[in-house]
Amino acid sequence: MSAIRLRVNGAEYAIAVPPMKRLLDVLREDLKLTGAKEGCGEGECGSCSVLMARGGQCAELVNSCLIPVLQAESAEITTIEGLAPKDAAKLHPIQQCFLEHGGAQCGICTPGMILATHHLLAKNPHPTLAQIQEGLAGNLCRCTGYMRIFEAVEAVGRAVK
Amino acid sequence: MPNPGPIVGTSPLRKEGFGKVTGHAQYVDDIVLPGMWHGATVRSTIARGRITSITFDPAVDWAQFCVVTAAEIPGENTIVHLTRDHPCLAAEFINHPAEPILLIAHPDKAALHAAVAAVKIAYEEQPGVFTIEDSEAGACAEGETQNPDVSKIIWDGAAHGGSANTFKTFVMRSGDDAAEHDAALAAAFAGADLVVEGEYRTGAQEQLYIENNGVIAEVTRAADGAIESVTVSGSMQCPYYLVHALTLVFGLPAEKCRVIQTETGGAFGGKEDFPSVIGSHAALLAAKCGHPVKMTYDRAEDLIATTKRHPSRTRHRTAVSRDGKLLAGEIEVVIDGGAYSTLSPVVLSRATIHAPGPYHWPHLTVRAKAMATNVAPHGAFRGFGAPQSLFAMERHMDKIARTLGLMPEELRRRNLLGTGMKTATGQHLSDPVDMKGMLTRALKETDYHAKRAEFDRTNGSATVKRGIGFATFLHGSGFTGSGERRLNSLVKVELMRDGRPRVLVSSTEFGQGTNTILCQVCAQTLRVPYEDVLIAQPDTAVVPNSGPTVASRTAMIVGKLVERASQHLLTMLAPYLTFPDPTADFDYSSACEVPAGYSPTDFKRAALAYLKQHGALTAEARYEAPGNIFWVDDKYKGEAYPTYAWAVYVAEVAVDTLTYAATVTDFYALQEVGKVIHPVLAKGQIEGGVAQGIGYALYEKCVYLDGLMRNNQMTNYIMPTSADLPPIRVAFEEVPSIHGPQGAKGIGELPMDGPAPAILNAIEHATGISFTEIPLLPEDIFERMTRVADAGSDDLNAVDRDTRSEVRA
Numbered sequence: 001m002s003a004i005r006l007r008v009n010g011a012e013y014a015i016a017v018p019p020m021k022r023l024l025d026v027l028r029e030d031l032k033l034t035g036a037k038e039g040c041g042e043g044e045c046g047s048c049s050v051l052m053a054r055g056g057q058c059a060e061l062v063n064s065c066l067i068p069v070l071q072a073e074s075a076e077i078t079t080i081e082g083l084a085p086k087d088a089a090k091l092h093p094i095q096q097c098f099l100e101h102g103g104a105q106c107g108i109c110t111p112g113m114i115l116a117t118h119h120l121l122a123k124n125p126h127p128t129l130a131q132i133q134e135g136l137a138g139n140l141c142r143c144t145g146y147m148r149i150f151e152a153v154e155a156v157g158r159a160v161k
Numbered sequence: 162m163p164n165p166g167p168i169v170g171t172s173p174l175r176k177e178g179f180g181k182v183t184g185h186a187q188y189v190d191d192i193v194l195p196g197m198w199h200g201a202t203v204r205s206t207i208a209r210g211r212i213t214s215i216t217f218d219p220a221v222d223w224a225q226f227c228v229v230t231a232a233e234i235p236g237e238n239t240i241v242h243l244t245r246d247h248p249c250l251a252a253e254f255i256n257h258p259a260e261p262i263l264l265i266a267h268p269d270k271a272a273l274h275a276a277v278a279a280v281k282i283a284y285e286e287q288p289g290v291f292t293i294e295d296s297e298a299g300a301c302a303e304g305e306t307q308n309p310d311v312s313k314i315i316w317d318g319a320a321h322g323g324s325a326n327t328f329k330t331f332v333m334r335s336g337d338d339a340a341e342h343d344a345a346l347a348a349a350f351a352g353a354d355l356v357v358e359g360e361y362r363t364g365a366q367e368q369l370y371i372e373n374n375g376v377i378a379e380v381t382r383a384a385d386g387a388i389e390s391v392t393v394s395g396s397m398q399c400p401y402y403l404v405h406a407l408t409l410v411f412g413l414p415a416e417k418c419r420v421i422q423t424e425t426g427g428a429f430g431g432k433e434d435f436p437s438v439i440g441s442h443a444a445l446l447a448a449k450c451g452h453p454v455k456m457t458y459d460r461a462e463d464l465i466a467t468t469k470r471h472p473s474r475t476r477h478r479t480a481v482s483r484d485g486k487l488l489a490g491e492i493e494v495v496i497d498g499g500a501y502s503t504l505s506p507v508v509l510s511r512a513t514i515h516a517p518g519p520y521h522w523p524h525l526t527v528r529a530k531a532m533a534t535n536v537a538p539h540g541a542f543r544g545f546g547a548p549q550s551l552f553a554m555e556r557h558m559d560k561i562a563r564t565l566g567l568m569p570e571e572l573r574r575r576n577l578l579g580t581g582m583k584t585a586t587g588q589h590l591s592d593p594v595d596m597k598g599m600l601t602r603a604l605k606e607t608d609y610h611a612k613r614a615e616f617d618r619t620n621g622s623a624t625v626k627r628g629i630g631f632a633t634f635l636h637g638s639g640f641t642g643s644g645e646r647r648l649n650s651l652v653k654v655e656l657m658r659d660g661r662p663r664v665l666v667s668s669t670e671f672g673q674g675t676n677t678i679l680c681q682v683c684a685q686t687l688r689v690p691y692e693d694v695l696i697a698q699p700d701t702a703v704v705p706n707s708g709p710t711v712a713s714r715t716a717m718i719v720g721k722l723v724e725r726a727s728q729h730l731l732t733m734l735a736p737y738l739t740f741p742d743p744t745a746d747f748d749y750s751s752a753c754e755v756p757a758g759y760s761p762t763d764f765k766r767a768a769l770a771y772l773k774q775h776g777a778l779t780a781e782a783r784y785e786a787p788g789n790i791f792w793v794d795d796k797y798k799g800e801a802y803p804t805y806a807w808a809v810y811v812a813e814v815a816v817d818t819l820t821y822a823a824t825v826t827d828f829y830a831l832q833e834v835g836k837v838i839h840p841v842l843a844k845g846q847i848e849g850g851v852a853q854g855i856g857y858a859l860y861e862k863c864v865y866l867d868g869l870m871r872n873n874q875m876t877n878y879i880m881p882t883s884a885d886l887p888p889i890r891v892a893f894e895e896v897p898s899i900h901g902p903q904g905a906k907g908i909g910e911l912p913m914d915g916p917a918p919a920i921l922n923a924i925e926h927a928t929g930i931s932f933t934e935i936p937l938l939p940e941d942i943f944e945r946m947t948r949v950a951d952a953g954s955d956d957l958n959a960v961d962r963d964t965r966s967e968v969r970a
Contacts, residue, residue, distance in 0.1 A: 028191075033184075034184070034187075034188075034190075034191035035183075035184025035185070036184075037188070037190075037371070037372065037426070038190070038459075039371040039372070039373075039460065039875070040460045040874070040875040040876075041459055041460060042460075042874060042875065042876055044874070044875035044876050045371055045875055047371050079184070080183065080184030081183070081184050081185075083183075084183065091179075091182060091183070095182040095183060096182075098182050099174055099175065099178045099179070099182050100174065101841065102172075102175070102841040102842060102844070102845045104175065104178055104181045104182055105427075105672035105673070105674075105845060105849065106181075106370070106371070106372070106425065106426045106427040106428075106671050106672030107177075107178075107180070107181030107182075107186050107424065107426065107672070108188065108370075108371045108372040108426025108427060109371050109426075110181050110182055110184075111184040114182060132883070133883045133884045133886075134884055136883040137882045137883050137884040138882075139883070140371060140875070140880060140882060141371070141883075142368075142369050142370060142371055142427050142429070142849070142853070142880065143427055143672040143845070143849045144845055144848060144849050144852075145845075145848035145849040145850070145851055145852030145853075145886060145889055146848075146852065146883040146886060147844070147845075147848040147886075147888075147889050148841070148844070148845045148848065149883070150883075
């Protein structure tokens, strides 16, 4: 099993894992980054969402449960742990807005939802409500009914104006 | 340092929120213990029958695995809820598909799938009983002399307080004397202008927490090999329920069974009783293999094996006067409990008490029963029976209105309960209740009358038909009947070594905001900053039993206990407080009467002084039933709940007559919930509940075949996404109740009750078709709208078919 080179949250890794191992499992088991969660294992719920960028292009939001790790080789992966440094006193504005506006309840969808928001706002810093609804439609939340999440996303838009 | 302003009624940051938004919060599947093995379950492939043989494929090296059978259970083979009919592992008889038979553990999770498949189980199969009607065929109904079909008896309940196929029955009469009541009810029907009948059905619903059920178990043994302790950590609502389950499965005293709640990724009732199953299973494997064992279900297993909302059938027969007064009613509520009794008796109880809705009934009889079927046991889900019976009541009210030619709001206005009136259990509503005022406000804020008129005008030739409808309802806060007395909950507040207070409760946080609101109540009572108050992780070795986190009881019942324990703490600190006049005579037991000059700095100084002298300080409060609350179980009368939350929900819908999809386009939720402790969290609770209610009405269908859920994936069990929901507008009215801290009442379950009937009432307005069953999917609407009367022999007009109204001249 040859080592697969990964770049996750700015750090380089070379890990010997089967090439078809799911990126989600590599993150959680091999890199101990457990912020990405498994909710369904089939790309429906989005709780395993991470950002994947290649060749300086804009990052894409991917379901890490559907990505064989080989496919992530040489890509730049960002997980929730990479959004704000662990020891940072300051949260990323998206995290702060989710916290203040009640966008996180049980918290299990939150890492994926925050990364989906990051992805949405990178493409469109001031989305309309309909664009937010569309942009987050791949991430399921059973607690909030999404309204607090929409408010949090709108608040980020206002904060970065 | 000045006193912090009011804390209750503001929206401080969620206590455990930092860990959640950074991804550092540790859910059970994020935890890895040294030497940990993984567990899996071998499940039945039939719905009903007898195990004839179990063989292990010799191709597998079984020496590498740990296998546990029913015969190896050290204590009783039972998962205790209210009865002991539910085996921990099936030993001989199978009563539902996916019933656990064997447990397997291995150090490598990846090895388990093949091992589970390599266990071959042979059965002698019997035909299953899958519907309420089939189950009734095997039951001998109370007072009837019918001959039950014995081949359909799947639960012989005599040993468990029930009867054949019937887990539980209730009869609730509004009158005191049964014979007099029955005669008066019959007379009211005989003299009524109209009798309106209807039948309403609701389907199973999956809680669909995004984190599946999961636990880690550890077992320690003494030198002689005897089990010294069993510890289970995991995703759950009720740690002490699991302690109780473990004591029976292991035959151990409670002090040797320890349960710890880890961060829990949603629950909604789905982690009330089920952790007793998976927790016992993991502990049995850990006891045998000598390693910690993690068991986490994947989505497919969670969906086939764990509890769902009870399907129901409710029949109404109502005597009304021409001017729209409810004169008398007979309601029959039947819920499908699945294969074992589990929580069905208490779900049925809440369904029964909520069946009459928020109305005054001069004469009412509710008969209710929970039936057995060969389906995995149904269990707790937000609302707990009330969404089922209130769906029926609120659809039926619109039917009565239509039959009488009254507007739905007018019929309700003539029958709503109000201050000083009595509910069907004889409970006197002493707190102010203003449902008529709320109805007026809700209809005004939604522009209901104008919209109704507009849709009536424009719908005729429109492809997309629009409608507006509403539901008026109530939800009891806390355990039903004598439940809170029996729970006898205990709460503690202690001082940490640095002088900060810490709340000790077994009440769990799973998104609703338990941690936050209980800390707010403590901070407000002690007059210290919210940030200074800590709350302990629910660990039964550390926290007292403050009862389960269910039944809309945490804010009101546990919150009140936190308030009282905090008051006691302050009283004990009194001699150490150094405000200007230490001899002043005042009552510390009232949080409002902490004297001028007292400040958080004062509290901290007193706390440290006390600790220096005494070493530790813990104050506690135990539930005391208010003197004016009585419930008589055998007569089913009295104060069913300490108090109720009241609500009016209005839904606007669009029904596309090309795609047959119904969409909710606007939703307004007005409720009276007592003092709102945390406005942001409270709004989140209502919005989340409404979203689940919209799913219940229009999206979420459990498709069963031979008792097994076949759409056990998120791909084909459809919950609302962010793109599916309308704006959900939330408004509160606050009438403080003496039963909760600062006047708070329960809020968690309420928003589950109203959306489904409001939506179907709106769909009836849009289409003119009276749908009586949920979930209502596009294919159901298609089916109904494309049927033509002369296409078959049935009377295809559902409106007429279900309106067995008898109009007397």
